[in-house]
Amino acid sequence: MSKCSGKNKARGKKQVAVFSRNRWQLSAGMGGKFQRIEWQVCTGICINNTDNIENHNLTHTNNIASNKKFHVFEDFEENITEWVNRSGDVGASLKIVDDKDCNSKCLKLMNLKNGGNFASTITNKPFNVEQFPIVSFDYRIGNDVNINFFVKVENRWYDVEFTDTPKKYERINITKIGRIKDVSTDNRWHHAEFNLFNMLREKTGNTIVSEMIMADWDSNGYMVLAFGDNKEGASYYIDNFAIVKDTLNIINNNTMTENPKKVLVDDFNDSDSRWNLLNGRYTTFSNEESDQPKSTIIMRKRFKNIFTSENKVLSLEFRTQTNQQGSYCGWVTQLNGYNASNFTLLSFQIKGKTGDEKVNIYLNDGTWKAHIDLENYIKITKDWQKAMIPLHVFKEQDVDISHLDEIQFVFEWEKMSGQILIDNIMFEANSTEIALKNHAN
Numbered sequence: 001m002s003k004c005s006g007k008n009k010a011r012g013k014k015q016v017a018v019f020s021r022n023r024w025q026l027s028a029g030m031g032g033k034f035q036r037i038e039w040q041v042c043t044g045i046c047i048n049n050t051d052n053i054e055n056h057n058l059t060h061t062n063n064i065a066s067n068k069k070f071h072v073f074e075d076f077e078e079n080i081t082e083w084v085n086r087s088g089d090v091g092a093s094l095k096i097v098d099d100k101d102c103n104s105k106c107l108k109l110m111n112l113k114n115g116g117n118f119a120s121t122i123t124n125k126p127f128n129v130e131q132f133p134i135v136s137f138d139y140r141i142g143n144d145v146n147i148n149f150f151v152k153v154e155n156r157w158y159d160v161e162f163t164d165t166p167k168k169y170e171r172i173n174i175t176k177i178g179r180i181k182d183v184s185t186d187n188r189w190h191h192a193e194f195n196l197f198n199m200l201r202e203k204t205g206n207t208i209v210s211e212m213i214m215a216d217w218d219s220n221g222y223m224v225l226a227f228g229d230n231k232e233g234a235s236y237y238i239d240n241f242a243i244v245k246d247t248l249n250i251i252n253n254n255t256m257t258e259n260p261k262k263v264l265v266d267d268f269n270d271s272d273s274r275w276n277l278l279n280g281r282y283t284t285f286s287n288e289e290s291d292q293p294k295s296t297i298i299m300r301k302r303f304k305n306i307f308t309s310e311n312k313v314l315s316l317e318f319r320t321q322t323n324q325q326g327s328y329c330g331w332v333t334q335l336n337g338y339n340a341s342n343f344t345l346l347s348f349q350i351k352g353k354t355g356d357e358k359v360n361i362y363l364n365d366g367t368w369k370a371h372i373d374l375e376n377y378i379k380i381t382k383d384w385q386k387a388m389i390p391l392h393v394f395k396e397q398d399v400d401i402s403h404l405d406e407i408q409f410v411f412e413w414e415k416m417s418g419q420i421l422i423d424n425i426m427f428e429a430n431s432t433e434i435a436l437k438n439h440a441n
Contacts, residue, residue: 090116133197280334370397
């Protein structure tokens with residue numbers, strides 16, 4: 001979806017970006033309060049709303065980042081506050097230009113020398129990527145421009161592939177950590193975001209980023225690092241660049257609003273990661289410390305979900321050994337205290353290998369957990385189905401929906417074995433879709 005369908009950036013007072021979980025707002029200072037402005041991320045529409053809201057309560061989690069929702073935000077309407085040229089006349093020139101298609105301004109980056117490194121510094125202010133994991137931006141770039149993001153952590157560079165071809169770094173102080181998904185090089189506006197924290201923690205335990213840049217570097221052999229192959233005058237455009245606390249949660253190209261109807265927990269499409277889209281890790285467990293015979297569970301990401309045409313799904317192959325209470329195994333994904341109080345449903349897609357599999361679903365708030373028997377809501381078959389579980393059934397069992405720590409799928413209380421496939425776990429707010437068995441019955 002393009003950046004500027006109907007775009008009309010708010011003007012007048014100086015804008016201050018405020019990012020909070022499940023929503024992205026821009027606020028204009030109004031004598032100690034904030035004027036709420038809803039930001040429609042995919043289309044770039046800015047809608048003024050006259051309601052006043054109080055300052056958000058923010059937490060202090062480290063001594064580098066302060067009580068704010070973003071580390072960097074640049075809309076380039078008035079000036080450039082962070083981005084600068086890197087490497088002089090072999091780097092990139094930076095200039096604010098008018099974007100006639102959107103009736104606004106953006107940043108144009110142009111390669112100054114044929115075969116230069118096309119480099120620019122985005123920020124050299126250190127930040128903790130665990131607190132500010134999301135990099136979000138609008139871009140316009142052609143298929144003749146090769147450029148990547150690089151971040152410096154503990155004096156080592158890490159490469160996030162954007163439009164450049166994959167590189168093989170041999171004995172060079174650069175490590176590849178991932179590629180931004182679904183990048184379009186049609187020279188039209190698009191939106192992109194990636195979770196830098198998830199990418200980095202697969203390669204390093206260090207979380208302090210000292211510098212972020214964009215550049216075109218090539219590796220032409222063992223211990224050889226050279227400038228790229230962009231032509232002089234090659235250009236691309238960036239707008240609304242942010243390094244943010246929380247994901248914008250754009251689900252299936254739905255426009256993000258202050259109160260989203262869906263928030264995706266995991267679609268399992270990143271086959272190299274065991275982290276969900278809310279920055280929580282997932283794993284399996286079983287009754288290893290029990291005096292009962294040990295149950296087993298095998299987790300894989302494979303197959304294709306023909307229900308949604310997505311690339312990957314979660315496969316759980318399980319075996320419990322007895323029908324005693326101490327025999328169990330399961331899968332858990334962490335939610336890190338996620339606030340789901342604006343939603344009415346926990347939903348996911350599920351199918352079984354034989355169609356008679358049984359599983360209990362738990363929600364854990366860190367202090368208390370409760371479960372439901374999935375058979376009370378949907379019977380697993382050999383076909384894909386969408387399970388929708390009302391969140392109020394967990395509330396009624398004293399689970400704090402505003403501070404969720406885990407979702408668990410548990411096989412327990414009887415001897416069983418089998419395999420289920422799971423996909424697209426999410427929280428939803430559309431209660432009109434509920435057509436399930438009454439839990440009270």
